[in-house]
Amino acid sequence: MAILDCAIIGGGPAGLTAGLYTTRGGLENVIMFEKGMPGGQIMNSSEIENYPGVTGEISGMDLMTPWPAQCQKFGLIHEMVNILRISKTDDLFTIHKEDGSTVDAHSVIIGTGSSPRRAGFAGEDEFFGRGVSTCATCDGFFYKGKEVAVIGGGDTALEEALHLAKICSKVYIIHRRDTFRSAPNTIERIKKTENIELILNSVPDEVYGDNMGVTGIKVKDNNGDIRDIKVPGVFTFVGNDVNNQVLLQEDGSFLCDMNEAGQVIVDISMKTSVAGLYATGDMRIEAPKQVVSAAGDGAVAALRVISYVDELLN
Numbered sequence: 001m002a003i004l005d006c007a008i009i010g011g012g013p014a015g016l017t018a019g020l021y022t023t024r025g026g027l028e029n030v031i032m033f034e035k036g037m038p039g040g041q042i043m044n045s046s047e048i049e050n051y052p053g054v055t056g057e058i059s060g061m062d063l064m065t066p067w068p069a070q071c072q073k074f075g076l077i078h079e080m081v082n083i084l085r086i087s088k089t090d091d092l093f094t095i096h097k098e099d100g101s102t103v104d105a106h107s108v109i110i111g112t113g114s115s116p117r118r119a120g121f122a123g124e125d126e127f128f129g130r131g132v133s134t135c136a137t138c139d140g141f142f143y144k145g146k147e148v149a150v151i152g153g154g155d156t157a158l159e160e161a162l163h164l165a166k167i168c169s170k171v172y173i174i175h176r177r178d179t180f181r182s183a184p185n186t187i188e189r190i191k192k193t194e195n196i197e198l199i200l201n202s203v204p205d206e207v208y209g210d211n212m213g214v215t216g217i218k219v220k221d222n223n224g225d226i227r228d229i230k231v232p233g234v235f236t237f238v239g240n241d242v243n244n245q246v247l248l249q250e251d252g253s254f255l256c257d258m259n260e261a262g263q264v265i266v267d268i269s270m271k272t273s274v275a276g277l278y279a280t281g282d283m284r285i286e287a288p289k290q291v292v293s294a295a296g297d298g299a300v301a302a303l304r305v306i307s308y309v310d311e312l313l314n
Contacts (some may be wrong), residue, residue, distance in 0.1 A: 005106055007030075010040075010111035013281065013291045015040075015280070017295040018302040019298075021299050022076075031078075032077065032079070033095065034080065035082040047159060051292060081098060081099065085250075106313070111280040111298065114241055123209070131207070136150075140164050146168055148233040149233070149235070150237065151234065151237065151238060153175035156237045158180060158187065160235060165193050171195060172199055174202055178201050201221055204219055205218040205219060206218045217234050256272035256273045263285045264285065278304060280301050281294035
């Protein structure tokens with residue numbers, strides 16, 4: 001295979017926008033590597049109301065579905081493969097695929113995002129996929145007419161609790177503080193939803209169940225008192241871990257500079273400490289973790305890549 005002008009790792013909003021801008025901007029040999037269907041984590045979101053120009057209720061899937069076709073119109077190629085590692089020798093990057101093959105590229109835009117973090121309570125791993133979930137859109141329907149618990153206090157936790165409240169008979173929101181890290185409008189909607197009960201200043205102590213799955217959750221408050229809540233479903237939304245594995249080198253170091261949280265250090269142009277390597281979206285430092293921000297990152301990185309490749313080859 002010929003050397004790529006740009007390899008894009010990750011097919012979320014950042015990667016797709018980068019693919020659109022690089023190809024439409026004149027780069028002719030661009031491949032986006034994404035092991036699954038493009039769209040990113042936002043595909044699992046049940047409702048989006050803050051994407052510019054989009055009014056009314058729209059799901060993450062409905063928002064992202066047109067994006068790949070728009071990119072491919074200008075020549076972006078999507079290769080459905082898992083990328084294990086990115087390395088660099090002199091001015092060339094090497095993309096190491098899971099099947100053992102490699103491809104070289106003059107530049108790389110990485111947007112592998114982040115993954116839902118486990119909350120760390122007893123029973124979480126044992127019952128994950130059998131009553132414990134990190135995706136209300138995926139699994140909420142299984143609990144139609146039943147009571148469920150949501151763990152977390154950020155935007156995602158509250159938005160998914162509102163989604164579950166439309167399906168389930170009751171939703172308990174368990175949050176370790178008495179205030180929420182969410183948009184005021186979302187908090188107000190939570191408070192006005194009759195079948196949502198707030199359990200504040202409390203943390204999950206244990207999820208328990210039987211061979212069929214979860215049957216309840218024990219919650220501990222600040223005084224150490226335990227409340228036993230009988231629910232068949234528990235949804236956790238307690239943050240995300242950066243997917244930075246592709247930057248890990250064979251000697252255990254990372255290809256570019258990272259902070260203590262494993263986020264990639266970039267400047268305002270999304271440039272990393274390695275020439276020709278750009279990081280976007282949730283994996284970079286100070287990421288707002290919003291679709292519109294990730295898309296902006298992808299556009300900025302793409303424009304810089306076009307200039308970088310032009311200077312490199314001419």
